[in-house]
Amino acid sequence: MVLQWYREKGRHHLPWRQTTDPYRIYLSEVMLQQTPVERVIPYYQRFLDRFPTLEALGEGEEEEVLALWSGLGYYSRARNLHRTARISGGELPRSYRELLQLPGIGRYTASAISSFAYGEARAVVDTNIKRVLKRYWATSDGREIWELAERLLDRENPREHNLALMDLGALICRPKDPLCSLCPLRSRCLGRGDPLAYSSPSGRSYSKVELHLGISLREGSIALVPSQGRLYRGMLLLPSVPGGERAVATIYHTYSRYRVRVLLYPLSSPPADALWVPLSRLGEVPVPSLVRKAVKAYLEGGD
DNA sequence: GATCCGTGGTC
């Protein structure tokens, strides 16, 4: 039985498992999207210290929300989180349908909030559960997974049921080296003979990009410019420069499907719209990791 | 339905 396995071996220590507060469940689910659990934990704690309630979040500024998110990536998550806080006026809606209407909340997150916070009988399907179910039924067709999940759902105990399948996927039914011998479902699992055949392909191809960024320092402050395009919207970046021969430092950074080689140059006259941010306050400002890495490399490499 | 959106860790 999965439930018994979960009660003995599940990840009960995770901070967001200690609560049924919809806001906290919601925050954790958004942070966990495409992001490793261990990485989320400190961000989750810090975020709640500053914004303990959805109401407090709605009263905060997007700039500060993005600053708290800095380093987590996928920053539209933070902007949507903040928008949702403002839209919903201090309290999340109770119904799945209304949750689905909110920015940044899709089928997975709406189901997760409904089941984890409200105890509603909603099946949850994330990549972990999808992999578990695909192997269990030995199907490579991902389209019917939601229906299968609904059929399998324990309607008496949806919260634990969903968490159990999720933990099973993360701890036992792992993408690469599944621990079938420890799996509580092994006797009825149709995919146990060849579990890897039913894993998702997931492959992402990378292309190389080169970036030329300028660094201006004056009296301990650095010049940053607001992001223009869709990427890093609402955040501050190093200004782009034409690029010359004398890069002071070079760093590598991966983002989305790009492997970026970043060349850093001293910049004597930054753009007029630049903001001067004291280096000592770089941690309080909405900048992506790329900027922190670049500044660090520049200061260390450029004497 | 395919593509875009970040990042630090790991092998």
Added chain:
DNA sequence: TGACCAAGGAT
């Protein structure tokens, strides 16, 4: 180093 990964959502 380079490839690949990890609790999705929006377009």
